[in-house]
Amino acid sequence: MDSYALYYWPNIQGRGEFVRLALEEAGAPYVDVARGKQGIARLLAVLGQEGPGHAPFAPPVLKAGDMWIAQTANILLYLGAHHGLAPRREGGRLWAHQLQLTVADCVGEVHDTHHPVSSALYYEDQKSAAKRAALEFTTKRLPKYFDYFEAVLAEHGRRRPFMLGARLSYVDLSMFQLLEGMRYAFPNAMARQAPRWPGLIDLHERVAARPNIARYLASKRRLPFCEEGIFRHYPELDP
């Protein structure tokens, strides 16, 4: 199998991390291009590509053979189909994608807690709106999303312990990352509310313990969370 090439910012987990987790679980060979030599220049060249082709609006971008695939959920749709990380039948495939797009909506709202006014402004220039946004998010939207995901997981019962039922999918990997990120960004809000989501917490632990994922998390390939990514820990947003 040819190696995939992933184009994403080299210093953050960001949205690229949802793709990295799928590649790692699948044991698929890939090069994280922007973390290599002249990485940023190569990433910017892909983002600014001109002429016929499928130019992406934003990273992450996955080069798979001749295809350039962008949009995180779209990349996972592709990887799910090619690496057994999603059901083959149409109904199951669409259901997995629907859940992933709901994860993506939640991730977008997490991002907007620290950038409510605009992603084009610094956090420091929208701090008071961010405080209000974070309060609204952690008290209203977070429980709405996580109660929903917990209910989806609980529907199957204990003998079918993944988001889609009996088998792991890319949705489980993304749920791991979402929970991990939320605990980093909002440790206090999560400590208060997480007891409501025992299934998701258990899922998080089981994903972390999978051999390929555990190896990845212990490696240098796994970047730490930081205040340049989606999940940022600003104490003033998590009283």
Next chain:
Amino acid sequence: MDSYALYYWPNIQGRGEFVRLALEEAGAPYVDVARGKQGIARLLAVLGQEGPGHAPFAPPVLKAGDMWIAQTANILLYLGAHHGLAPRREGGRLWAHQLQLTVADCVGEVHDTHHPVSSALYYEDQKSAAKRAALEFTTKRLPKYFDYFEAVLAEHGRRRPFMLGARLSYVDLSMFQLLEGMRYAFPNAMARQAPRWPGLIDLHERVAARPNIARYLASKRRLPFCEEGIFRHYPELDP
């Protein structure tokens, strides 16, 4: 062919409109359930459904045979494949979906201009943040998105006049709606900037003139824009 059932808020275009446009262009029979008798109750029953099944997080939801499909872009992925509104080959199918997800990101940012702090608060309670958000969006993000879409369209040249090239896809229908909505919400910002996007303006007119779409737009099925939807005209946000 069995009729589809669409579940969406009955009084707004909202995200459901991207689905309605695809159904109308395809000439696919569908019932807009929430606009019928006891519509809201039936919509809420679907949103609150319990027990095994594919419960949606939010509308729109399309019932297609035995399947319940939610998330706008996911529904279009399905309709595109079943009604000739997207390429059949994997590369083209993913490219169409990638563009649609980019449209969805733009739509989300439009929504956030009037609800920057939280969708759980009233507009009136986040008006000053909204003014800043709308200014940032119309001066920075809007041109970034629309310049990108214009470049995608222009790549093919005049003889292949759709977003993907020679053939209409659901992406073109969504571009029509995005441009239409932006002109409603931000007439001044659009009047200033639209000359930069002659291809998109031309595409908008050609989509509006398609027989099924023209018939739909002239019918009562097409709801007017209003200040409950995604595209809202607040004069103070469009100086």
